């Protein structure tokens with residue numbers, strides 16, 4: 001053996017507990033608020049949407065939470081996921097930095113989302129849920145949940161953001177293969193969808209709108225629950241297996257990261273890789289955590305830390321988070337999974353407390369770096385993940401300028417095999433960086449200014 005390229009744990013080394021960062025946060029996220037009363041929302045307020053076992057995880061402050069055996073058994077299909085040392089990428093960049101990446105594209109649906117999809121389907125099955133609704137942006141969450149619901153025999157209806165439904169027909173097919181029903185959102189079948197279409201008949205949808213539709217479908221029905229692929233505490237919890245494995249793999253490598261990087265849509269894959277390293281940071285270790293978002297939807301870098309609705313038509317509890325305003329409509333960039341107006345309350349609080357950093361990049365520079373990465377490492381990244389890669393390149397170049405070795409870890413949250421139409425456009429020079437005028441940010445902020453401030 002010459003140089004080691006991948007650090008692969010055995011199945012028996014898989015972490016058997018998730019890490020709940022809330023237990024160790026110096027300031028806990030503020031509670032969600034009931035949209036009617038403005039009072040802290042209790043478990044009962046979430047009960048129409050989620051089974052009680054997941055609500056318990058949502059509000060838990062217990063540091064370690066056991067991963068159920070049936071979930072571990074399904075995880076074993078693709079976990080532990082490999083940690084790679086990206087030696088050819090380092091060479092291509094001519095950097096003294098050591099670049100490692102955790103590859104979540106090995107999951108059956110091709111992204112990290114499968115980690116929480118399996119857990120959520122399992123807990124719903126246990127609670128007797130007969131039907132599930134959800135939204136999907138780029139289609140990654142919808143396909144992960146379709147895979148998981150199929151395993152547990154739960155019928156699933158997916159509201160898919162229309163721009164992605166049209167850009168990514170094969171994601172739709174993937175969900176159908178796993179047995180789910182998929183509709184383009186906004187639809188005419190819900191009040192939320194009809195309200196949006198009345199304003200804009202050509203609406204290409206947004207995650208916020210699709211969430212409204214899936215929630216409206218589930219809330220009044222006894223037999224139906226709703227699931228979310230990001231943002232909520234229990235979703236971030238399920239993703240921590242990524243960082244926990246990475247820590248074990250870094251031990252194998254005899255190394256430790258100076259900086260841990262992940263792209264941020266709702267914040268779950270970033271939280272998944274970053275949280276266990278943040279625990280080290282809380283214990284005094286030097287490590288930087290960096291979330292990366294698109295300039296077209298700059299929630300952490302240009303949003304406000306404020307209470308806001310999680311959906312577009314104001315039906316969810318108010319969440320304490322960085323937000324661009326619930327009716328902010330991001331440009332139709334190709335990283336569909338990063339087009340969400342808010343950020344997970346956990347990630348938002350960590351940013352507010354300066355425990356993490358955030359940067360935003362344009363999509364063209366992200367595609368460029370994704371292609372450099374693909375040519376070096378062979379893996380074609382999801383456009384979402386390419387945002388993390390963009391910042392890896394920035395860190396690697398800085399290391400070069402400073403002549404310093406620097407250990408970089410990033411989460412390659414998914415592969416881009418279903419994003420070929422985006423790459424096709426990029427290769428044809430037909431992708432644009434859409435400017436985001438301050439006036440548009442101001443307009444959506446105006447609409448939420450009157451909502452409660454986070455104390």
Ligand SMILES: *Cc1c(COP(=O)(O)O)cnc(C)c1O
Pocket residue numbers: 111112113138140141229230231263264265266267268269270337338382384385413414415
């Ligand atoms: C959904 C998705 C994201 C963004 O969601 P987070 O909750 O922020 O992780 C990032 N990468 C991929 C591949 C995705 O599918």
